[in-house]
Amino acid sequence: MEMSPDPVGLIDTLARLVAANTENPPGREIEAARYLADRLADFGLAVEMRDIADGRPNVVARLDNGPGPVFAFNSHMDVVPAGSGWTSDPFTLRRDAGRLFGRGACDAKGPIAAMLEAIRMLCALRERWSGTLLAVFVVDEEVASRGARAFVRDRPQVDLCVVGEPTSNTVVVAHKGSMRPVVRVRGVPAHSASPDKGDNALYKAASLLLMIEKRHRMLAAASHPLLGSPSLTVTRIHGGHADNVVPDSCELLLDRRMLPGESEDDVRIQFEKLLAEAKALHGVDAEIVEYRATTGGATETRADHPVVLSAAKSAHRHGVHDDALHGLQGACDLVHFRSIGAQGIVLGPGALDVAHKPDEFVPEDELVASSLIYRDTVLELLQRSGAGS
Numbered sequence: 001m002e003m004s005p006d007p008v009g010l011i012d013t014l015a016r017l018v019a020a021n022t023e024n025p026p027g028r029e030i031e032a033a034r035y036l037a038d039r040l041a042d043f044g045l046a047v048e049m050r051d052i053a054d055g056r057p058n059v060v061a062r063l064d065n066g067p068g069p070v071f072a073f074n075s076h077m078d079v080v081p082a083g084s085g086w087t088s089d090p091f092t093l094r095r096d097a098g099r100l101f102g103r104g105a106c107d108a109k110g111p112i113a114a115m116l117e118a119i120r121m122l123c124a125l126r127e128r129w130s131g132t133l134l135a136v137f138v139v140d141e142e143v144a145s146r147g148a149r150a151f152v153r154d155r156p157q158v159d160l161c162v163v164g165e166p167t168s169n170t171v172v173v174a175h176k177g178s179m180r181p182v183v184r185v186r187g188v189p190a191h192s193a194s195p196d197k198g199d200n201a202l203y204k205a206a207s208l209l210l211m212i213e214k215r216h217r218m219l220a221a222a223s224h225p226l227l228g229s230p231s232l233t234v235t236r237i238h239g240g241h242a243d244n245v246v247p248d249s250c251e252l253l254l255d256r257r258m259l260p261g262e263s264e265d266d267v268r269i270q271f272e273k274l275l276a277e278a279k280a281l282h283g284v285d286a287e288i289v290e291y292r293a294t295t296g297g298a299t300e301t302r303a304d305h306p307v308v309l310s311a312a313k314s315a316h317r318h319g320v321h322d323d324a325l326h327g328l329q330g331a332c333d334l335v336h337f338r339s340i341g342a343q344g345i346v347l348g349p350g351a352l353d354v355a356h357k358p359d360e361f362v363p364e365d366e367l368v369a370s371s372l373i374y375r376d377t378v379l380e381l382l383q384r385s386g387a388g389s
Contacts, residue, residue: 058151161343187200317376
């Protein structure tokens with residue numbers, strides 16, 4: 001093993017990961033998990049495959065290398081469905097003009113490939129660092145983060161972490177969270193020829209929709225320097241069951257985006273108060289019937305923490321000229337690692353604005369650079385006494 005990146009091997013790793021179809025739903029991460037487990041075992045890490053659901057294992061690998069912090073590399077093996085509109089097979093990596101195309105190329109199999117390459121280099125540099133290195137590659141981040149939630153359930157020790165997501169190798173220290181309640185509005189059915197004998201659930205829902213819009217404008221008054229404002233919107237509506245019947249129910253799917261400092265419990269209370277107000281003001285009979293699965297809540301790591309400073313220094317060293325700290329409008333698994341006390345950042349090759357789209361790609365130079373950024377972040381944070389920088 002060498003201490004410098006192997007671009008050919010790195011691209012081959014990404015090609016193998018892209019070829020493993022891990023579309024979620026349904027998931028099918030097993031093939032990618034077996035490949036990663038074998039590679040990590042070859043590097044000398046102790047590897048476990050932990051089933052989260054049938055055929056859907058997390059890969060958790062560990063290398064103990066003396067006293068020191070526990071540092072985790074984390075990313076997710078699942079990808080969103082490929083969909084249509086591709087100019088080539090989404091599960092065959094295509095190289096063109098310095099770009100590597102394929103589903104998951106940047107979200108997030110590119111980061112996983114780069115992390116694997118960083119781990120390979122770190123195994124060759126064990127005399128330079130002291131501590132414990134974890135690789136935690138999880139299932140289901142794109143739907144409900146069941147993999148990350150399962151990993152943190154037993155509260156393992158993780159002091160520091162880097163979560164691999166497409167950030168163009170810039171340092172992300174904060175991300176929003178999300179909650180999606182399904183609200184059922186009730187009415188009274190009647191024949192549509194005599195609508196006054198019923199109570200139309202759609203009209204009741206219209207009153208609630210106006211209140212939701214007003215609530216969104218109120219939320220917009222708050223702001224975060226990296227994430228902007230929280231939000232509340234309606235993304236789905238369904239009501240009625242026949243052409244000639246006044247609807248007796250209507251369901252709304254709400255999407256609430258949260259800022260760091262907003263807890264899920266507090267937001268649930270806000271929803272209940274909103275529905276109570278709708279009942280008092282407009283006679284809206286409504287209840288939350290379920291909360292749809294999401295990645296989770298919001299979180300933030302302070303800007304002066306060593307993990308932030310080390311990652312920013314390493315990124316600058318390897319060609320990232322954007323020295324600003326950033327935030328993700330979406331959610332990711334950092335929040336779950338933060339929930340067990342880990343301090344961490346999000347960083348990876350590729351841009352979020354090409355993720356989840358046809359012809360998703362990662363720039364080849366960013367992919368190689370990210371492996372060096374990951375490597376040097378660990379070397380600085382877990383530096384062995386007297387080893388030099």
